[in-house]
Amino acid sequence: MKYDFNKIINRQKTNAMSVSGYRDYLFANNPDIDLPFNDDEFISMWIADMEFAVAPEILDAIKQRLDQQILGYSQIFEPDYADAFLAWTQSRYGWTFDKKHLLNSHGIVPALFELIKLTCKPDEKVLIMTPSYGFFKHAADGNNNELEMSNLLCDNGHYTMDFNDIENKAKDDKVTLCLFCNPHNPTGRVWSEDELKQFAQICLDNNVTIISDEIHCDLLRAGQSFTPLAKLFPDENIITCMAPSKTFNLAGLMFANLIIPDDGLRKKWIENNFPIVNPLSLAGAQAAYSDGHKWLDDLIEYLDGNFDFLSQFLTKNLPKAIYQQSESTYLAWVNLSAYFDKSENLTEFFAQKSGVLLEGGDMFVGNADGCIRLNLACPRVRIEEGLKRITKSINQREQL
Numbered sequence: 596m597k598y599d600f601n602k603i604i605n606r607q608k609t610n611a612m613s614v615s616g617y618r619d620y621l622f623a624n625n626p627d628i629d630l631p632f633n634d635d636e637f638i639s640m641w642i643a644d645m646e647f648a649v650a651p652e653i654l655d656a657i658k659q660r661l662d663q664q665i666l667g668y669s670q671i672f673e674p675d676y677a678d679a680f681l682a683w684t685q686s687r688y689g690w691t692f693d694k695k696h697l698l699n700s701h702g703i704v705p706a707l708f709e710l711i712k713l714t715c716k717p718d719e720k721v722l723i724m725t726p727s728y729g730f731f732k733h734a735a736d737g738n739n740n741e742l743e744m745s746n747l748l749c750d751n752g753h754y755t756m757d758f759n760d761i762e763n764k765a766k767d768d769k770v771t772l773c774l775f776c777n778p779h780n781p782t783g784r785v786w787s788e789d790e791l792k793q794f795a796q797i798c799l800d801n802n803v804t805i806i807s808d809e810i811h812c813d814l815l816r817a818g819q820s821f822t823p824l825a826k827l828f829p830d831e832n833i834i835t836c837m838a839p840s841k842t843f844n845l846a847g848l849m850f851a852n853l854i855i856p857d858d859g860l861r862k863k864w865i866e867n868n869f870p871i872v873n874p875l876s877l878a879g880a881q882a883a884y885s886d887g888h889k890w891l892d893d894l895i896e897y898l899d900g901n902f903d904f905l906s907q908f909l910t911k912n913l914p915k916a917i918y919q920q921s922e923s924t925y926l927a928w929v930n931l932s933a934y935f936d937k938s939e940n941l942t943e944f945f946a947q948k949s950g951v952l953l954e955g956g957d958m959f960v961g962n963a964d965g966c967i968r969l970n971l972a973c974p975r976v977r978i979e980e981g982l983k984r985i986t987k988s989i990n991q992r993e994q995l
């Protein structure tokens with residue numbers, strides 16, 4: 596491997612959500628909660644960013660941009676960025692899109708909030724699949740849209756879509772938008788082409804607009820392949836969201852890609868969102884897509900090792916855990932319901948008893964009792980320490 600993912604980097608006093616912002620997010624109802632650990636004593640496995648240094652190619656590009664000395668208002672006028680991103684989707688997914696359809700936003704979450712406003716009337720409903728990334732719900736709530744939740748089916752930790760249920764919900768005339776996650780956070784599923792076709796056809800037949808959030812698509816386990824939904828339906832108005840943020844640990848740069856084929860919607864977006872970009876974010880994103888292939892391939896190899904480590908650890912130490920390796924993302928979704936009552940707040944339990952910050956099932960909207968999400972994008976020694984602490988507190992609880 597050319598790059599080092601074992602290096603421990605101290606994030607204290609860098610304003611990192613991961614180590615300094617967990618109270619307001621994980622314990623939103625009680626941010627002053629008394630916890631028996633100092634901030635720097637926790638193992639942080641919650642928010643979806645990485646403990647790894649950004650690729651030197653990206654840091655160099657940002658430094659070069661800084662050397663140009665002026666950071667004034669910027670928009671994307673040069674063709675280089677769109678060319679680099681298009682070359683990326685072509686080489687990784689065999690997918691080309693019309694460059695005219697590409698817009699940029701200050702992150703996918705802000706884009707979801709805005710797109711819901713532009714596509715959904717207040718009395719219309721938004722369809723999501725549960726468990727779900729929490730901000731899908733927050734975005735619908737933000738526009739006062741009611742949610743329709745379709746529970747994913749789970750067979751020994753393997754999740755699939757319930758097409759009958761999705762169809763029944765999509766038939767409701769009030770359901771006009773689906774926020775779709777592929778690869779899926781938190782289960783890690785990479786939906787197959789057959790699954791994608793079946794799902795999208797239901798939505799198209801029932802006039803349900805699809806926003807396909809594909810932010811995790813670059814982080815595939817070895818042997819997995821990813822298909823952008825819009826590649827399968829090139830003539831339909833499917834909205835695609837992708838970003839360099841998860842892939843290259845650039846979330847703080849707040850830069851994401853939206854591919855919006857519908858001319859009217861794109862026009863509305865532009866009217867409501869002046870397309871200004873942060874020049875440092877642009878430089879970083881462009882370098883990521885142009886020069887980041889090798890770094891990403893190394894990262895994927897390292898993450899695969901972390902996932903293998905977790906599998907072996909669980910089999911040996913927590914054999915009643917139900918777990919299937921995520922097909923993408925750096926997030927592991929582990930069902931610990933054999934060890935806990937449904938009512939237990941797992942986020943709080945592991946923060947209190949283990950000194951591990953993680954997200955329990957209640958943070959994923961529904962259909963997630965007894966589950967935890969573990970972020971494995973950190974040096975393996977940290978994962979080992981986190982898992983040992985988790986196991987110790989479960990064992991202590993079992994002995995009570």
Ligand SMILES: Cc1ncc(COP(=O)(O)O)c(C=O)c1O
Binds near residue numbers: 703705780840850
């Ligand atoms: C499915 C999904 N969408 C969006 C985001 C966040 O996107 P952004 O940081 O670009 O707002 C996340 C972060 O975890 C995510 O998992």
